[in-house]
Amino acid sequence: MTASRHALDLPADHPFTVHHLPYGAVSDGPDAPPRLAVRVGDHALDLASFAADTPWTAALAGPTLNAFLELGPTAWAGLREHLTQALTDPRRRAEVEQHLRPLTELTTHLPLEVKDYVDFYASEQHATNVGRIFRPDGEPLTPNWKHLPIGYHGRSSTIVVSGTDIPRPVGQRKAPSDPEPTFGPSIKLDIEAELGFVVAGSTPLGSPVGIDDAADHLFGVALFNDWSARDLQAWEYVPLGPFLGKSFASSVAAWITPMAALEAARIQLPAQDPQPLPYLTGSGAGLFGLDITMEVRLNGEVVSRPPYRAMYWSPAQMLAHLTVNGARLSSGDLFASGTVSGTQREQRGSFLELSWNGTEPFTLPDGSEHAFLRDGDTVTITATAPGQHGSTLGLAEVTGTIRPAR
Known part of the structure; x- marks a missing residue:
C-alpha cells in the first residue's frame, strides 16, 4: 500500500482517533x-x-x-x-x-458474513408511542413488555452495508376501511434508528449464555437502520409478527466500534420495575446502558436526535434472553436494539412516531412537510459517545437512499 503523509496528525476532537479504532x-x-x-x-x-x-x-x-x-x-x-x-x-x-x-x-x-439476525424492541418510549398509535383505547405496553426483551427473527441475507440504495418494497396492504387487500409499492415506508450489536463466539445447541457471560460474546456496535414498510407490516403481522414489511432490507454502518472503545460511555440502566427474572439480572454486571446520542438526517436536515441512554433493556439482557431457550450463537450474528426514541417529539427514532402515523407531518427547514419516505429520499444516521480520556467518539454513519419499486 502507498504511504500516506501525515495520516496520524489527528486533532483531539476527531471522531476516529486511536481511542476508537473501529x-x-x-x-x-x-x-x-x-x-x-x-x-x-x-x-x-x-x-x-x-x-x-x-x-x-x-x-x-x-x-x-x-x-x-x-x-x-x-x-x-x-x-x-x-x-x-x-x-x-x-x-x-x-x-x-x-x-x-x-x-x-x-x-x-459489509465487514461480516451475517450468520443470523434478531431485532429487539428495547425502547420503552418507542413501544409506548407505537401502542398509543395503534391501540389508542388500550394500554400502550403489552403485558409482557417489562418482563422480557421482545424481539423477532429477521433476514440476515438482506442486511446491506451503509450507502446501498434501497428499492421500495412491494406487497399486500389493507387499511381498516378497505374492503379487500391491494397489492403494490409500500406507501408507508419508514426508518428505524437503531444500534446493532455484533456477536462473537459460537455456542452449542442447548447452552444458554448467562447474562454475566454476555461480555465474552459482545464484540462491538454499529449504527443500524431497520427499514420498515408500515402498511405491509400492519396487514401481515397478526398473528405471527413482522415478515415482509421488514425483511426487504436493513442497513448497517461499514465500521464496527469495539465494545472496548465504549467503556467511558457505560451508564446505569433506567430503573426496571418490576424486577426481571434472575436470568435477566445475574450479578448486575450486565445491567448497563450506553450514553450514545444519535442524529437522524432526512436529505441532509436533522429531524431527530434519539438518545440511546434511555433504552430500557441492556444489550447483555437481550443476548441472555436470545439464548435462554438454548438457541445457538455463531460468530457474525447480529442483533439490533429496536427503534431508539426519547420522550420528546424531536427524539423519536421513526417517521411513524415523528408523523404520528401520518396524521401530524413534520416540517423541514425549507417548509416542506414529510410523513413517510418518498422515492429519492436519503436518510443518514450518525451518533456520538464519550470516549477515553475525555475524547468523543463518532460512530460511523449508516445511510441509504430510497429508489422506486422494481
Missing part, C-alpha cells in the same frame, strides 16, 4: 476483493499486512471479521493493544504509514 472491510474498488482494516482518522490501516507475523495473522487474512470474532476476548484485547502501541509510538510512524490508505481511495464493504 473495524471494517475495504477494497480498491467495488469489484475488487475486500480486506480487513481498522479506521484511523480518515484512513484505513490494512490489517492483513500490518498484523503479519502476529498470533492473529490467519484470522485477519479473510474478507470478513468472522474468524477473528471466533478467537474471543483475549485476542480482541491483544490486537487492540498491538494497534494502540504502534499508533501512539512516534518511532513507528513511518512503519505504520506504509499500511495506511485514504478512505477516499477505497470502497467499503
Whole structure:
C-alpha cells in the first residue's frame, strides 16, 4: 500500500482517533476483493499486512471479521493493544504509514458474513408511542413488555452495508376501511434508528449464555437502520409478527466500534420495575446502558436526535434472553436494539412516531412537510459517545437512499 503523509496528525476532537479504532472491510474498488482494516482518522490501516507475523495473522487474512470474532476476548484485547502501541509510538510512524490508505481511495464493504439476525424492541418510549398509535383505547405496553426483551427473527441475507440504495418494497396492504387487500409499492415506508450489536463466539445447541457471560460474546456496535414498510407490516403481522414489511432490507454502518472503545460511555440502566427474572439480572454486571446520542438526517436536515441512554433493556439482557431457550450463537450474528426514541417529539427514532402515523407531518427547514419516505429520499444516521480520556467518539454513519419499486 502507498504511504500516506501525515495520516496520524489527528486533532483531539476527531471522531476516529486511536481511542476508537473501529473495524471494517475495504477494497480498491467495488469489484475488487475486500480486506480487513481498522479506521484511523480518515484512513484505513490494512490489517492483513500490518498484523503479519502476529498470533492473529490467519484470522485477519479473510474478507470478513468472522474468524477473528471466533478467537474471543483475549485476542480482541491483544490486537487492540498491538494497534494502540504502534499508533501512539512516534518511532513507528513511518512503519505504520506504509499500511495506511485514504478512505477516499477505497470502497467499503459489509465487514461480516451475517450468520443470523434478531431485532429487539428495547425502547420503552418507542413501544409506548407505537401502542398509543395503534391501540389508542388500550394500554400502550403489552403485558409482557417489562418482563422480557421482545424481539423477532429477521433476514440476515438482506442486511446491506451503509450507502446501498434501497428499492421500495412491494406487497399486500389493507387499511381498516378497505374492503379487500391491494397489492403494490409500500406507501408507508419508514426508518428505524437503531444500534446493532455484533456477536462473537459460537455456542452449542442447548447452552444458554448467562447474562454475566454476555461480555465474552459482545464484540462491538454499529449504527443500524431497520427499514420498515408500515402498511405491509400492519396487514401481515397478526398473528405471527413482522415478515415482509421488514425483511426487504436493513442497513448497517461499514465500521464496527469495539465494545472496548465504549467503556467511558457505560451508564446505569433506567430503573426496571418490576424486577426481571434472575436470568435477566445475574450479578448486575450486565445491567448497563450506553450514553450514545444519535442524529437522524432526512436529505441532509436533522429531524431527530434519539438518545440511546434511555433504552430500557441492556444489550447483555437481550443476548441472555436470545439464548435462554438454548438457541445457538455463531460468530457474525447480529442483533439490533429496536427503534431508539426519547420522550420528546424531536427524539423519536421513526417517521411513524415523528408523523404520528401520518396524521401530524413534520416540517423541514425549507417548509416542506414529510410523513413517510418518498422515492429519492436519503436518510443518514450518525451518533456520538464519550470516549477515553475525555475524547468523543463518532460512530460511523449508516445511510441509504430510497429508489422506486422494481
